[in-house]
Amino acid sequence: MINLRHLYYFWTVAKTGSVAAAAERLHLAPQTVSTQVKLLEDSLGTPLLQPAGRRLKLTPAGSRAAAYADEIFALAEALKTSLRNSGEFAQPLRVGISDAVPKNVAYRLLAPVTELAEPVRLVCQEGKLDRLLAELALHRLDVVVADRMLPSTVRVKGYNHRLGESQLAFFAAAPLARSCRRFPACLDGAPMLLPGEDSASRLRLQEWFEAQGVRPRIVGEFDDAALMKAFGEAGRGIFPAPAVLAAEVQAQYKVKEIGRAKGVNEAYYAITAERRISHPALRLVTEAARDRLFSRSGRPD
Structure with missing residues (x-):
């Protein structure tokens, strides 16, 4: 040499x-x-x-x-x-985020990564769950954050790591909120904004409506939860969001919480190609989800 x-x-x-x-x-x-x-x-x-x-x-x-x-x-x-420039050589954490996961939840889950002493570069992709799982199988992603476990119908080897769950709450702009005094009866005939069919909570919400004997008037369906909230902020309808984010949703979108769908919970998972989580940043995500985001508020009754 x-x-x-x-x-x-x-x-x-x-x-x-x-x-x-x-x-x-x-x-x-x-x-x-x-x-x-x-x-x-x-x-x-x-x-x-x-x-x-x-x-x-x-x-x-x-x-x-x-x-x-x-x-x-x-x-x-x-x-x-x-x-x-240490950021150029920071260890990457490549995250796929299912478009059914609210952006507020994704942010709260991933924000602790920026607190690590060793710099980590977040590389985030958003999309349909099946496409993200294909990227995970090709090792182009380290983890997929989703609102459901790895579907049994998908031929991808992966492991589910439960991050936590939250009850769903309903929110509305002030005029709609004032008209909804008796919850959940006030939802009958009320304009409703719902997550798209790809959302794991969509079917459970519809079943809950039937169990409560109410038939909201569905005026919009959204794959993008942030867009749904924007319509809600404009007073176009009542919308659901994780109760764990109630304070944040009310402050950001100037809306009021009008009630909670007891028994309807939205769970979140980190899906990885490995059984044990080895990436230090990803370990922090799972710990912070348990200890901070889902520790108290929004837990199911």
């Missing part, structure tokens, strides 16, 4: 044109530089420099060696520059 120190001394001589000039730049004795270059020539089995008057010039082999040295030390400098 080539000694990089010997190569660097040779490269400096090639750049400056003489041993004396190279020695001055390197803050070394000329004899030290000359000896190191000779050791490199011996290891390569060919002369790299030859006298040209008072200066030295490259032999044909020396020209090739100098060209390689240019690339080697340019890469070394690029590495040093890049490492100054």
Whole structure:
């Protein structure tokens, strides 16, 4: 293996044109530089420099060696520059987020990653669960966050790690909230905004409506929970959201909680390709979900 120190001394001589000039730049004795270059020539089995008057010039082999040295030390400098920005080399956590998971929940689950002493770069993708699971199977994702366990119909090897669950609550802008005094009876005939059919809670909500003897007027269905909330904020209908986020939803969208669907709970899972979670950032996500997000508020009765 080539000694990089010997190569660097040779490269400096090639750049400056003489041993004396190279020695001055390197803050070394000329004899030290000359000896190191000779050791490199011996290891390569060919002369790299030859006298040209008072200066030295490259032999044909020396020209090739100098060209390689240019690339080697340019890469070394690029590495040093890049490492100054630790974020560039932070360990990535590649997360797939099912579009049925509310963005507020996804944020609260993943935010603790930014608290790690060792920097982690979050790489987030949002999409349909089946597509994200395919990416997980190809090891393009470290984890998929979903509102359901890995479906048995999907031919992907994976493991479910339960993050927690929350009861669902109903929210409405002030005018609608004032008209809903007797919950859940007030939902009968009321304009309702519901998550799309891909949401695991959609069927359970419809069954709950039937059990309560109410038939809301469904005016909108949304795969994007944030868009559903925006319509709710504008007073277009009542909408469900995890009770664990009640305070946040009310503050952000200027709406009021009008009641909770007892017995209708939305659970969240981290689906991984490995049985045991080894990524330190992902371990923090599961711990924070249990200890912070789902510790008290919004738990099912």
